Amino acid sequence: MYRILFFTLIAAFAAESGGQDPEKVLRSIFENALTDTSAYSHLRYLCKETKGRIPGSEQAEKAVMYTFKALVSAGADNVQLQRVPVPSWKRGREFCEINSGNSGRERLNISALGLSEGTPENGIRAEVIEVKSIEQLRSLGENAVRGKIVFFSRPVDNTLINTFSGYGGAVDQRISGPSEASRLGAAAAVVRSATQFNHDFPHTGVTRFGEGVKKIPAVAVSPLGAELLSRRIRENINVEMTLISTCSNLPDAFSYNVVAELRGYEKAGEIITVGAHLDSWDITEGAHDDAGGCVQAIETIRLFKTLGIRPRRTVRVVMFMNEEISGTGGRVYADQAALKGELHYAALESDRGVMSPRGFGFDAEGERLKNLQSLSKWFEPYNIRDFERGGGGSDIAPLKALGALQIGYMPDVQRYFEYHHSSNDTFEKVNPRELQMGSAAIASLIYLIDIFGF
Amino acid sequence: MYRILFFTLIAAFAAESGGQDPEKVLRSIFENALTDTSAYSHLRYLCKETKGRIPGSEQAEKAVMYTFKALVSAGADNVQLQRVPVPSWKRGREFCEINSGNSGRERLNISALGLSEGTPENGIRAEVIEVKSIEQLRSLGENAVRGKIVFFSRPVDNTLINTFSGYGGAVDQRISGPSEASRLGAAAAVVRSATQFNHDFPHTGVTRFGEGVKKIPAVAVSPLGAELLSRRIRENINVEMTLISTCSNLPDAFSYNVVAELRGYEKAGEIITVGAHLDSWDITEGAHDDAGGCVQAIETIRLFKTLGIRPRRTVRVVMFMNEEISGTGGRVYADQAALKGELHYAALESDRGVMSPRGFGFDAEGERLKNLQSLSKWFEPYNIRDFERGGGGSDIAPLKALGALQIGYMPDVQRYFEYHHSSNDTFEKVNPRELQMGSAAIASLIYLIDIFGF
Structure with a gap:
């Protein structure tokens, strides 16, 4: 049995x-x-x-x-x-230099964002304004933004144990930031790389422009580059950036x-x-x-x-x-x-x-x-x-x-x-x-x- | 209440x-x-x-x-x-070359084992015999081993999930192998590095000679070097090694x-x-x-x-x-x-x-x-x-x-x-x-x- x-x-x-x-x-x-x-x-x-x-x-x-x-x-x-x-979408030549009164010219490591627009061959030059979020950008309004290069500088929250959550909390700046900056007439957008690590690699990724929104140049800057740029903006009234990114949408x-x-x-x-x-x-x-x-x-x-x-x-x-x-x-x-x-x-x-x-x-x-x-x-x-x-x-x-x-x-x-x-x-x-x-x-x-x- | x-x-x-x-x-x-x-x-x-x-x-x-x-x-x-x-214990100059009939001279990446004995300045030259374990070495007996360079070639078992267990199952060759080889009159010992990875870095570590056992030169060879050496030994009757390791016990x-x-x-x-x-x-x-x-x-x-x-x-x-x-x-x-x-x-x-x-x-x-x-x-x-x-x-x-x-x-x-x-x-x-x-x-x-x- x-x-x-x-x-x-x-x-x-x-x-x-x-x-x-x-x-x-x-x-x-x-x-x-x-x-x-x-x-x-x-x-x-x-x-x-x-x-x-x-x-x-x-x-x-x-x-x-x-x-x-x-x-x-x-x-x-x-x-x-x-x-x-x-x-x-094809990457082109890339170059980014800031010029701040006290510290002279400094190069930053950048990487153009996928689907972003190219600059002219000799680039664009404009004043940089820093924001920590899309909300802050909107609160500044068109007068403050028009013709400027918008720098999205919010870092990833390193206290989050799941690094994907940290990434998820910062990456809106890369995905939607350039489009929002363009709506307000910005000349270009620079985004702090969405990473927990404080190194000099820029991290690219896609950016998306809303229906009918004019595409503008948009690049990721390395975390170290972003920290330098924030410091220069704190130290100086004006920080001017020369940005070349001759990418193209084919x-x-x-x-x-x-x-x-x-x-x-x-x-x-x-x-x-x-x-x-x-x-x-x-x-x-x-x-x-x-x-x-x-x-x-x-x-x-x-x-x-x-x-x-x-x-x-x-x-x-x-x-x-x-x-x-x-x-x-x-x-x-x-x-x-x-x-x-x-x-x-x-x-x-x-x-x-x-x-x-x-x-x-x-x-x-x-x-x-x-x-x-x-x-x-x-x-x-x-x-x-x-x-x-x-x-x-x-x-x-x-x-x-x-x-x-x-x-x-x-x-x-x-x-x-x-x-x-x-x-x-x-x-x-x-x-x-x-x-x-x-x-x-x-x-x-x-x-x-x-x-x-x- | x-x-x-x-x-x-x-x-x-x-x-x-x-x-x-x-x-x-x-x-x-x-x-x-x-x-x-x-x-x-x-x-x-x-x-x-x-x-x-x-x-x-x-x-x-x-x-x-x-x-x-x-x-x-x-x-x-x-x-x-x-x-x-x-x-x-102080490392000296290190050099290892094998000479096998068909393939000529080939260099191997080695690293002397801690507490091992040094060779003379111009090294030693001897035939290499390969064993997979200390047991196999003992079974060969003194006649086969005397004057030879003993090569311990057993790799780490990569199927073990805990890599420390894999290491533990191979490292006896490094710790005790040279001493056992010396007991049988070996001129030196070469040990395959105890690692799961098939790269060209030699991994050193301590070797221990038993009470009263004569210290002999002993080196770790990289995993890739070990595989080459095994192949040459399979292909040839005799593989001769020139080994220099001028380390010293102070x-x-x-x-x-x-x-x-x-x-x-x-x-x-x-x-x-x-x-x-x-x-x-x-x-x-x-x-x-x-x-x-x-x-x-x-x-x-x-x-x-x-x-x-x-x-x-x-x-x-x-x-x-x-x-x-x-x-x-x-x-x-x-x-x-x-x-x-x-x-x-x-x-x-x-x-x-x-x-x-x-x-x-x-x-x-x-x-x-x-x-x-x-x-x-x-x-x-x-x-x-x-x-x-x-x-x-x-x-x-x-x-x-x-x-x-x-x-x-x-x-x-x-x-x-x-x-x-x-x-x-x-x-x-x-x-x-x-x-x-x-x-x-x-x-x-x-x-x-x-x-x-x-």
Whole structure:
């Protein structure tokens, strides 16, 4: 009797987990990931050979072709390119010098913001006015702002433990500041880089001009440059800036998402997407943002194939194009899915760098969240414990309308903004084990969600 | 009635926590640590101005003087130097070349092991034999080994999630391998660096010769060098090595522990020690190992003083000398404590690098461990969750005999051995926020243990 019950339980368990013991499967995933060199090798290629793969660039096309082949080699059942319209913005020559009465001329490290307007070849020269917020800018009014260069100087709040919260509390200055300055007639905008770190790297990023608002030149200044500029403004009545940024907005172009599949053996019509974005800013290798995420997504396929893990559902790995500028890759992918009437079960994004894994965030509540959190027990041996509410990412967000559970991969966050959107985000800043541990964690979660559901 | 009970509870709580709300105290500790620059500035000095502070060196003395002053500035009630006998070993010129029939001469990156013997000025030349373990070496016997250079080539097991376990499983080759090779008449020993990372940095460390065993030259070879050497040995019948390492063992010298106190206001006779080691290997800035730990210990005093946190017990911050070679600093400190009949309540060591904090390890069991683990609730807002059994460190280990609870600070471990004992362990490899988060975590734990006990 007991024996029958025992075998019944074993059979139920085997059916539920596809005949495998999850503990052993996870162990094999981690062991393989930690001893295989292909992830690190892919990362090196993307960083060193496709550096600056901004949407529409040759480097971006090279990254598309490389990851297409890498996904084929990893063992995907099929790999396709999905055409994506992208904006085309090109950086030009950059120069920034301030002239304040007492201290003479001083150079600042800057980087033009994506979608900003260019200056004339010989630049513009204007007085700088400093504001700590968009609200403060508005309170100054048009008379004070017209013809000036507006300097948004509010630093990231370093007391916030989650560095993404700190970033989120400052980045409005970069995204909306230049547009708001333009509404009031400003000649240009300079924004303190949104980072916790007091170094001399400028951190670029996109800026958005409102409907009908005239585009103006807009640049990020390094944190040290921003501190110097604030000091000079405190010390002097007038600080004049010469700003050259001969960037240009070109006609829209197109590029591709790279979409690879492992077909499910049981519920092939239900799709689990694992994605990251392939584009980077033009000034950076984009190692943490987001070549590492791409490599981790590719690893899901390699690990499943190498270890003979057959998914019940179809696992789709997507290299999204144009996350950085206007998110068209994520939208095209979701639009196509809707058009084909695809069933999307879950989607995971890795776009928070490739530091040591801490856990996952789930856009779920109640019983569903509890079920997902119960999966954390399998990760105990790997010290991955933070299974929390709230997660996802901008490329998979459009899949929410199709019912896909949103999952965000959560590595440690303390270092991320030392690199983000700056030339400091290089291959050398990625530790191979931290990358590999993350690949293993992601592949493991996908495996567990596929067999246990939620 | 309820009101009386309420006030009684509040009063009990206030008495227990020294009149302060622990949640607020921890918040103030983290906020101050994350916005203060002195820790990072101390780290820069120790790395850049006292680089290579091996026991007995001028650099070590400079580090002693600097941290003495830093502890005074941090607000310690008193700071003292404690004389510590130290060995004196001096690196010389280093060169390693292999000559294998087919591939000709090739250079390898090496670093002499601490306490190893020097070669003559023009080096030694001998055939290399490779072994994967001390057991394998013994099985070869004296006839096979005499006059040869023994190459210990077992790599770290990269599938172990805890990198310290991986290190622990390979480092016997460095610590005991040369002595065992010498017993069998070897001319010298070459040891693959104990690291998970496949780079070209050699990682040094101490080697120990048994009582009466003749000291021989012994060096670490970089992981890439080790792989090349293994390949050449597989490809050729004979691989000859020319090895120069003109290091020398000099007469013992002395140096100092730096010991600073914040006197307790209630139980001054009970001591809580917070320590790290001030010495480093001679080839490195020793940023993670262990300048960062020293700086975090200093921060405990600065944070307590700055924030007006008065400890009930006496908090002792110790910069231990000579952890790397023979641990005399830790022993002298404990011997002096025993001699004075001091009561040691707890001791915490930070010697696992200064990555993002994950938690603490406690050498405790049962109810005591549970009580300590219950403190983790205060760290939830800081995502510091791993309160586990097992912890301490080699400098505080001698205090165990005096009854001190042993506590180890546990940061994330994935990256540590990319730097450990190599010239790659530089200031630039430390992220200021990860350093500061650790300082705050340590100061917070000391505060909680002092008010709540265990």
